Amino acid sequence: MKEKGLLIVLSGPSGVGKGTVRKAIFSGDTQFEYSISMTTRKPREGEVDGVDYFFKTREEFEALIAQDKLLEYAEYVGNYYGTPVDYVKETLEAGKDVFLEIEVQGAKQVRDKFPEGLFIFLAPPSLNELQSRIVTRGTETDELIQNRMKEARKEIELMSLYDYVVENDQVEAACDRIKAIVQAEHCRTTRVAPRYQKMLEVE
Numbered sequence: 760m761k762e763k764g765l766l767i768v769l770s771g772p773s774g775v776g777k778g779t780v781r782k783a784i785f786s787g788d789t790q791f792e793y794s795i796s797m798t799t800r801k802p803r804e805g806e807v808d809g810v811d812y813f814f815k816t817r818e819e820f821e822a823l824i825a826q827d828k829l830l831e832y833a834e835y836v837g838n839y840y841g842t843p844v845d846y847v848k849e850t851l852e853a854g855k856d857v858f859l860e861i862e863v864q865g866a867k868q869v870r871d872k873f874p875e876g877l878f879i880f881l882a883p884p885s886l887n888e889l890q891s892r893i894v895t896r897g898t899e900t901d902e903l904i905q906n907r908m909k910e911a912r913k914e915i916e917l918m919s920l921y922d923y924v925v926e927n928d929q930v931e932a933a934c935d936r937i938k939a940i941v942q943a944e945h946c947r948t949t950r951v952a953p954r955y956q957k958m959l960e961v962e
């Protein structure tokens with residue numbers, strides 16, 4: 760039987776650079792499969808349906824919730840965001856590592872369903888730097904920026920629920936740390952030993 764893939768959850772406050780780091784990881788050769796989320800948020804300029812997100816109406820999203828089609832979902836700054844469960848399960852079963860980039864409420868739900876997942880918190884070098892990244896991105900109004908900073912403080916307090924904290928000081932350095940953590944997780948005794956146990960049983 761094929762060994763199941765690893766579920767990797769990258770979370771952290773809005774504006775810390777999750778999207779940037781994730782895109783950098785997926786721009787090169789990668790052994791991960793990215794799970795594209797569903798959202799009721801309107802597309803930003805340049806975002807493509809089925810690439811950045813699956814963009815849904817609230818009615819469509821609520822139907823997915825009712826049909827149990829989401830591994831987790833959360834309402835964040837007025838919009839729904841959720842992870843399609845079938846894609847995640849099928850990809851893990853196929854032995855591939857699945858990479859989720861989600862906010863903290865969703866990460867907590869995934870932790871309950873997949874305690875064996877690898878939970879990584881992306882942290883900003885400082886709160887000032889976080890705010891200036893959100894402002895520089897220029898996609899939010901002043902009111903939304905204040906909302907996101909309030910959320911960010913609550914999220915940083917939940918850091919200790921994660922297995923690892925990666926500081927996003929430099930994008931490339933953060934990517935390298937994430938890849939190194941995943942490599943180490945693949946070598947964890949509790950993951951590898953069952954395979955050897957099976958070998959011993961056969962021989």
Ligand SMILES: Nc1nc2c(ncn2[C@@H]2O[C@H](COP(=O)(O)OP(=O)(O)O)[C@@H](O)[C@H]2O)c(=O)[nH]1
Nearest residue numbers: 773774796797832833840841842860861862865
């Ligand atoms: N719970 C959950 N959060 C998600 C999902 N997809 C994206 N998010 C998070 O929702 C938040 C808002 O995302 P977005 O509107 O794209 O703005 P961002 O702050 O630029 O990433 C971010 O923290 C994302 O990581 C998902 O499927 N589930």
Ligand SMILES: Nc1ncnc2c1ncn2[C@@H]1O[C@H](COP(=O)(O)OP(=O)(O)O)[C@@H](O)[C@H]1O
Nearest residue numbers: 773774775776777778779892896927928929930
């Ligand atoms: N390591 C970094 N150093 C400086 N700026 C960064 C870094 N990582 C991301 N950024 C910038 O911060 C802003 C927010 O990044 P983004 O990936 O949209 O965050 P998130 O997906 O967490 O909301 C963007 O303008 C991005 O270019």
